[in-house]
Amino acid sequence: MKPSLLGRYALFVFCLLFTIACLPFLGAGGWLLAAFAVTAVLSLVGINDLLQSHHAVRRNYPILGNVRYLVETIRPEIRQYLLEGDDERLPFSRSQRSLVYARSKNQVSEKAFGTLTDVYQPGFEFISHSMLPSDACDPEQFRVVVGGPACLQPYSASVFNISAMSFGALSANAIRALNKGARLGNFAHDTGEGSISPYHREFEGDLIWEIGSGYFGCRTLDGRFDPVRFADQARQPQVKMIEIKLSQGAKPGHGGILPQHKVTAEIAQTRGVGMDADCVSPSRHSEFSTPTELLAFIATLRKLSGGKPVGFKFCLGHPWEFMAIVKAMLKTGIQPDFIVIDGKEGGTGAAPREFTDNIGMPLREGLLFVHNTLVGAGLRQSIKLGASGKIVSAFDIASVLAIGADWVNAARGFMFAIGCIQSQSCHTNKCPTGVATQDPLRQRALHVPDKAERVHNFHRNTLAALGEMLSAAGLSHPAQLQAKHLVRRTTTTEVRLFSQIHVFLAPGELLGDSISAEFYARMWRMANPESFAPVVVEAPGKAEALHVEALEEA
Numbered sequence: 001m002k003p004s005l006l007g008r009y010a011l012f013v014f015c016l017l018f019t020i021a022c023l024p025f026l027g028a029g030g031w032l033l034a035a036f037a038v039t040a041v042l043s044l045v046g047i048n049d050l051l052q053s054h055h056a057v058r059r060n061y062p063i064l065g066n067v068r069y070l071v072e073t074i075r076p077e078i079r080q081y082l083l084e085g086d087d088e089r090l091p092f093s094r095s096q097r098s099l100v101y102a103r104s105k106n107q108v109s110e111k112a113f114g115t116l117t118d119v120y121q122p123g124f125e126f127i128s129h130s131m132l133p134s135d136a137c138d139p140e141q142f143r144v145v146v147g148g149p150a151c152l153q154p155y156s157a158s159v160f161n162i163s164a165m166s167f168g169a170l171s172a173n174a175i176r177a178l179n180k181g182a183r184l185g186n187f188a189h190d191t192g193e194g195s196i197s198p199y200h201r202e203f204e205g206d207l208i209w210e211i212g213s214g215y216f217g218c219r220t221l222d223g224r225f226d227p228v229r230f231a232d233q234a235r236q237p238q239v240k241m242i243e244i245k246l247s248q249g250a251k252p253g254h255g256g257i258l259p260q261h262k263v264t265a266e267i268a269q270t271r272g273v274g275m276d277a278d279c280v281s282p283s284r285h286s287e288f289s290t291p292t293e294l295l296a297f298i299a300t301l302r303k304l305s306g307g308k309p310v311g312f313k314f315c316l317g318h319p320w321e322f323m324a325i326v327k328a329m330l331k332t333g334i335q336p337d338f339i340v341i342d343g344k345e346g347g348t349g350a351a352p353r354e355f356t357d358n359i360g361m362p363l364r365e366g367l368l369f370v371h372n373t374l375v376g377a378g379l380r381q382s383i384k385l386g387a388s389g390k391i392v393s394a395f396d397i398a399s400v401l402a403i404g405a406d407w408v409n410a411a412r413g414f415m416f417a418i419g420c421i422q423s424q425s426c427h428t429n430k431c432p433t434g435v436a437t438q439d440p441l442r443q444r445a446l447h448v449p450d451k452a453e454r455v456h457n458f459h460r461n462t463l464a465a466l467g468e469m470l471s472a473a474g475l476s477h478p479a480q481l482q483a484k485h486l487v488r489r490t491t492t493t494e495v496r497l498f499s500q501i502h503v504f505l506a507p508g509e510l511l512g513d514s515i516s517a518e519f520y521a522r523m524w525r526m527a528n529p530e531s532f533a534p535v536v537v538e539a540p541g542k543a544e545a546l547h548v549e550a551l552e553e554a
Helices: 003-028 030-051 056-060 065-073 075-083 094-104 172-185 227-234 265-271 291-304 319-332 353-358 363-376 394-401 412-417 440-444 448-472 518-526
Strands: 125-127 143-146 155-158 160-162 207-211 239-245 310-314 338-342 384-388 407-410 486-491 494-497
Touching: 003 030, 030 056, 030 065, 056 065, 094 412, 094 448, 125 394, 155 160, 155 239, 160 172, 160 448, 172 412, 172 440, 172 448, 207 227, 227 239, 227 291, 239 291, 239 338, 291 310, 291 319, 310 384, 319 363, 319 518, 338 363, 363 384, 363 394, 363 518, 394 407, 394 448, 407 412, 412 448
Parallel strands: 160 407, 207 239, 239 310, 310 338, 338 384, 384 407
Antiparallel strands: 125 486, 143 155, 486 494
């Protein structure tokens, strides 16, 4: 036998021969019987490896080849706990997770011996502080009133809320813990597009009801929007705002997917779907197909809900499409009460790799564009902006508030607070901590009272840290944060304020004859309030990015 062949089959041959040799002596019992049992099982595994045809590695390396698949299944955990550096973001670093865990448990989150961050590397960001820090801020006052001129029931929202995560993607106990935590901390819990389940209602925490393209919870038998069912739920006191989901950061233009093996009878009843197939949200809404129709739908939902704040969430794609919506606002006089910008760095339970990695606008670029467009159209004061996408720390919150957001939402941060360990198995129904599974035994491990308190702690301690940052900057409320407070290192020898790096339009600038930024001018000319298709304009002389050349410091 060739040496290479002997090496590949050595363990299998040994187990097989040992098993056969032990047969006459089984009556002796003891260790020999135990060894026989082990080698017999391994021999059967080896025979199965040789006979199967699906895995070449197992066929060429009977018994030994299975080690490869075993190691592959635990690779994320091994890397996360033994090999990963503190600041490797895959997608969240150990430092980020540790911060959430500490704050959710009311443990000390301070660190000693200085920063581990290389502050001279391009991309490093910080908030400038004041020589005259302000008095201690009160995080209880870190709220924003959402509701435009047509809103009859404005909502005072925390600047930090739970982002959209559906029952179905998350377990019943996870939903319970999140909602109870939101109730304890007086902040909002976004339902996700999976509708309002009994577990959302159990502790009566404030809800933002997200309406996706599947119209779950307010759909007809054929999947269309049902105004009667919508009004019945939207008018419940627990529902504070209505959010139309146009797209999601991690998979814009794709729609939602809940695999069939996670569709339980409860989920099917909550959503109004069957159990015999994957629960799929269409990639687009059936109730509107133009900017003006979208705004008419918003007005309808506002009326049906009794005048509650209605807005939409999206990940920025074609810039002229959002500008078309803004032009439709000017034309019809109908405005959303709020807009949530979702960054492509946002999370999801399941999405094609290409969508997660290569489609959609990152949060900051999308937020800057939306904020600028509304300012330029003279609409920013009446429309509030939310932002979501990989936000876990007080600095994460401050950095997006400084460039245009009024409040932020976080999903995975609150998942960490209730026990998520970033195993990245959300789509398998085998979540090891009971957060993202419908397995009754697995989710039983998630103790609701304890995890709800952790949600509350994480929210409270994060806002307390934000308050300390604001005081250091000489501010007293998050609304006072501006781009001039945020600083980025652009080279190893230069730092610049965000107000210097980015273009910021003047109020009403898009409505005048002269627009300072050519990119915005061109996109504005391409926008059509009656269609998402672009108006044909002259070809540009060269490609431009959303971030055009830096403005000279005033």
